[in-house]
Amino acid sequence: VKAGATTEIRVALQERSYSIHVGSDLLAEAGELVAALGRLGSILLVTNPTVRALYGDVVVTALAAAGRAAPAVVEIPDGEQYKTVATLERIYDAALDAGVDRSSVVVALGGGVVGDVAGFAAATLLRGVRLVMVPTTLLAQVDSSVGGKTGVNRPQGKNLVGAFHQPSLVVADTKTLATLSDREYGAGLAEVVKYGVTLDEALFELLERRSGEILARDPELLAEIVARSARLKADVVERDEREGGLRRILNFGHTVGHALEQVTGYTRYLHGEAVAIGMVAAAELSQRIGTCGEDVVPRLVRLLDRLGLQASLPGDVDLDAVARAVALDKKVERGRVAFIVLDGVGRCAERTLTLAEVGAALAGMIGTEATAT
């Protein structure tokens, strides 16, 4: 990636194919990119108050130049607790009151919550209108804006209802990452580490080598990292759009991560922070069952540490509760868990393990941490 250049990543999914544009100064070009999608009805921009204050004007101006009129804007509240059917209904009303038709486009400007809810709205308004993702968090740029998963939470759990609805376009501007909090930024980095450790040793090495610039949020370097991550995710999604099998490798670190989020009431850890710990647990497990050597765990822990991410289970978490949450997870069947394990840095595979094996790896982590506290 040259300085200031835009990388275009093509996601090949037959008639649902689309491009991801990644660059360090792209927001003002969002209008032209949307216009290039072809026949364009009304545009509905979905965002939240925080993101709107930062980037609303430039995006609205860009979209107004592309469309026949200024976009209608609907603000949804900021926070995972608003990823609900009620918020979905707000978007429905805004879209229908603005005269949405089949040639309309829903543009999601924001992080994962905005993308997931606006994406679900786009999937279901008039049984499906086009969706453009303009992700403004690192997590959304490398993960949730790519691949077509949309949805909302239910009282029974997260993301329990939704739709697969591929976007028609993704515009990822890494300049927007400058305004993220350190914690949110770090949580996004955890997913980048995931791509490296599971699929791409060269990316992992790049993260190791340039952690200082990454922490300084160099937008050019970030454009390279985001483009590389998006390409890796797109490769997986192209081969398994609806998570029939292969796509599950993207869940590396997520089984324990989800359990940890749940046991701590979704307040202590950001998703990416929990995934970072879950990745170490999964690497520990891989080492114990012998799929990878003893060098992998320390290397992963060291990188996470350099990137400011906690890499160990804290001593005060109820380990049995985490194990029970893993057992209740939807990926468990008849006492066995489909687990993504590492064969080394940059290589992974799915294995079916017993809950006892998972529990032992967790206990091993706690033991390590217990001596440190």
Place this chain on the structure above:
Amino acid sequence: VKAGATTEIRVALQERSYSIHVGSDLLAEAGELVAALGRLGSILLVTNPTVRALYGDVVVTALAAAGRAAPAVVEIPDGEQYKTVATLERIYDAALDAGVDRSSVVVALGGGVVGDVAGFAAATLLRGVRLVMVPTTLLAQVDSSVGGKTGVNRPQGKNLVGAFHQPSLVVADTKTLATLSDREYGAGLAEVVKYGVTLDEALFELLERRSGEILARDPELLAEIVARSARLKADVVERDEREGGLRRILNFGHTVGHALEQVTGYTRYLHGEAVAIGMVAAAELSQRIGTCGEDVVPRLVRLLDRLGLQASLPGDVDLDAVARAVALDKKVERGRVAFIVLDGVGRCAERTLTLAEVGAALAGMIGTEATAT
């Protein structure tokens, strides 16, 4: 169709292909048919109190024999006014509380409302689980259970949010039609007439020839008519699953029909009753613009009349309001309406007409009616 025989209609949509089973005594076989779908998790049966009282026991018993356990049953209130997001959420909760997983099946037992809402729930629970339609109204058997359209109403209009989600199986038992009210039964017949007049002159002739037995609801004859109608709809859906063009021919009579429903507040006419009048308007229009001869309108009116369906616009309806509703309909663009017109009995095509032409046809109908009242 032989006496008591079941007709299987295959809907060919690649990996979304499925079978429609039509017969005059099929409910008790629903369990075997569901079991034949393969790997079967929990079953959620969605129905309403009226249908449950009539057919709930036999279907629950059949499904219990097929599944690992008795199905969870969720009752939704009866009536179009309950085709809402709130009802959808009731189904979500029932499914999630019953432990729905990706191998679960949602079974919709009832008419169009049950099918549309349960179908939308199935489309979105865990981003999509399998759906089995067991339609118990004529309208649902010949129309809404086939083709994958699901959805709910919004304050802004009907069916404005939803999903395309093909069922995995449709089980249509014509014995259930015996318990319909005359009005509901007649409303279903209107859609059968639609298939005949637009696509199949032989079906139209069958309706003309055997109207007495049809009104007596002979279950064997109904199995033949339902199977034939479902095959005609399936042929169209196979060629245009997502209503890109051809599928619009299924909207014959619906533009004016919808307008009439809307202008009369959705209380005066059942959907099929409004479509019957809309079909006559569309036939009248076809004659005026010269796509069909003068024999078609009287023949259509005579058949509708024999089947107990009103075929004319009543004198007290505000014609301007109907014309305005047509103009506001989503199918209108730049003052022109995409209209399905007849080329004769059993042949139709899409034409783009001006609103003036449509208005003139309506005025012609009113005129006829005015002299009769």
